[in-house]
Amino acid sequence: MAPNITTSLQISIDGKAFTTQDGDQEAAALLRLAGRDPKISDLFLVNKNGVEEKIRDGQIINLKDGNRFVSRQRVRFTIDGEPQSSYDDDQTAAALLRLAGVDPAGYDLARIMAAGGTETFRDEQIVKITNGDEFVTAKHVGGVA
Numbered sequence: 001m002a003p004n005i006t007t008s009l010q011i012s013i014d015g016k017a018f019t020t021q022d023g024d025q026e027a028a029a030l031l032r033l034a035g036r037d038p039k040i041s042d043l044f045l046v047n048k049n050g051v052e053e054k055i056r057d058g059q060i061i062n063l064k065d066g067n068r069f070v071s072r073q074r075v076r077f078t079i080d081g082e083p084q085s086s087y088d089d090d091q092t093a094a095a096l097l098r099l100a101g102v103d104p105a106g107y108d109l110a111r112i113m114a115a116g117g118t119e120t121f122r123d124e125q126i127v128k129i130t131n132g133d134e135f136v137t138a139k140h141v142g143g144v145a
């Protein structure tokens with residue numbers, strides 16, 4: 001075998017196949033390969049059990065044929081004026097209350113609407129979060145949940 005033969009590696013990022021000859025690359029380079037901006041997206045290696053492991057942008061990955069990756073973008077929002085962020089853009093209202101350090105048993109979560117007013121969520125209700133959303137908490141009044 002000739003000494004300078006390069007081996008092609010097949011990897012996938014967000015379900016799209018890519019071929020590379022460079023067996024060690026930084027996470028940021030792989031994000032750019034997939035058309036993602038490393039400043040707003042993070043790269044995760046999907047292991048054989050389907051668990052996603054976050055890889056830092058500057059971290060060098062020794063690629064293996066068949067590696068699967070996904071990119072995730074953090075959604076940024078506020079609860080009671082405090083900045084929050086998450087990779088999960090849909091969570092229960094109770095989970096968001098706990099994220100803010102508030103007990104769901106005593107508080108409700110409401111989204112401040114752009115046109116004014118609020119949209120209130122039940123604890124078990126799934127809340128779709130978009131970048132820049134503003135939420136507030138409200139103490140239950142008079143035992144009404």
